[in-house]
Amino acid sequence: MTENTPSLPVKEHLLKFEPSAHGGLIRKNSQKYAIPESEILDASASLNPFGTPFEYPYTGLVLRNLLDKGLEKMEQYPDNRYLEFKEAAARFTGLGTRPENIIPGNGSTEIIRLVAECVIGKGDVVLIPQPTFSEYEVQCKVLGATIRYIRQEDLLQLDGSVLDEAKMIFVCNPNNPTGRLLNREQVKAIADKCARHRTILFLDEAFIELADPSQSVADMVEGNEYLFIQRSLTKAFAIPGIRMGFGIAGTRLAKVLDNARLSWNLGCIADTVATALLNMEGGVNSKYLKDSRDFIRGERDYLMQKLNRRGFKPIESTVNYIYVDISGFSMDSTELTERLAAHGVLIRDCSSFQESGKDHIRVAVRTREENKRIVDTIRLVVSEWGSDKADSTLHDNLAKAAESGRLGSNLSCDYYPCHFEGQDCTFCFCPFYPCKDERTGGQWVESSAGGKVWSCLYCEMVHRPEIVDDMLSVLTEKGISEESVKEAWKKAMGSRL
Structure with a gap:
């Protein structure tokens, strides 16, 4: 510019x-x-990872039939009230949630943006525990919020003065990426404290159906207007390409959010498929979701x-x-x-x-x-990386040794001494590996993955100064090749084994 x-x-x-x-x-x-x-x-x-419900006949769901049913409405606008969807979502939670508590959403990101737009103004403070889902930060930054980070470990001991300054706090339960799940009583304590300090608690339960839905607090929204809960269907049902989810809030807050959301935010396919999934017998405790867990x-x-x-x-x-x-x-x-x-x-x-x-x-x-x-x-990948690292280190050390001789002990190495005090570290990575000659002290050991792997743990030979000198006399002159390594082995090891 x-x-x-x-x-x-x-x-x-x-x-x-x-x-x-x-x-x-x-x-x-x-x-x-x-x-x-x-x-x-x-x-x-x-x-x-259990797959979609459409892979299991016992769910009674046939994807092709649902797509055909949804496409029948392709030539008309969706009913923006989403009455069937709201009723199905309310039943799905299994916690006495009512349709008027439900806000339809086109996936998690849209729901986060909706709540942020309705609550946050430029400069408002938002609390985000670290680490967690990055969309909370992104959507709030779009609106000009001031982000303050706290530690996940501090959620249960939040200072009231910190909440007093904040308009909203995001809590992901179970948390993404750590997988930690707070129980109902812990979440209730956080929600009650947020309400006392008039801070909106945005509780993201996107993964709770795959963890433990009994820890959800969806039944607590009617008594706490500072509690908002997000649910995502794409994770639990393994269909992220169809964007669908919903929010849960007390009746008054839900009405405001439902009025403010984008009109027709669920298309005919998403509305039809989501409603059918939510209507599975048992809801969060359907056979499909129990089998999934x-x-x-x-x-x-x-x-x-x-x-x-x-x-x-x-x-x-x-x-x-x-x-x-x-x-x-x-x-x-x-x-x-x-x-x-x-x-x-x-x-x-x-x-x-x-x-x-x-x-x-x-x-x-x-x-x-x-x-x-x-x-x-x-x-x-670890094996390839080790080989690349060994090759790179070997060439670098040979270049240094060509100018000043063997390098001596690398006292700054975290693993020194890996063999014996005073060892020479020029050949940190042995050019003979795997020599498979047990006379060196090397041996076959059991691999953690099963089978045998060659270990140099008890081989000290390439760290002895006199052997290093013999190896360098060949390798610094002729470089690293199959022939030069054989020659170096013969000169350095032949008479000593």
């Missing part, structure tokens, strides 16, 4: 505005890595166990995704995510969540076959 470039006729704070980062980018990664969309496994979007529990336990490996610390979850601390791993979340995507497996890089840095990933729970693929691909 130059001085003569005319300014855009928009709010100034939007000129530097950036949208949220989300998972589910199948097409984008297909184009980037030239992998067919059908071959990509998406573990970045947290959808019900059982399925998720078993696959989550399996995936947690498999992800619990060196450098990976999966956090206990109550829902269909796992937040993993990889701060003890040598690869950051962005590089790990990109390397996995190159192999057709998408996970969520959590660096876009507030204060997660590049130390966390989120992995969606999938089917057993898909979970095995996720674990196997992580193992492959």
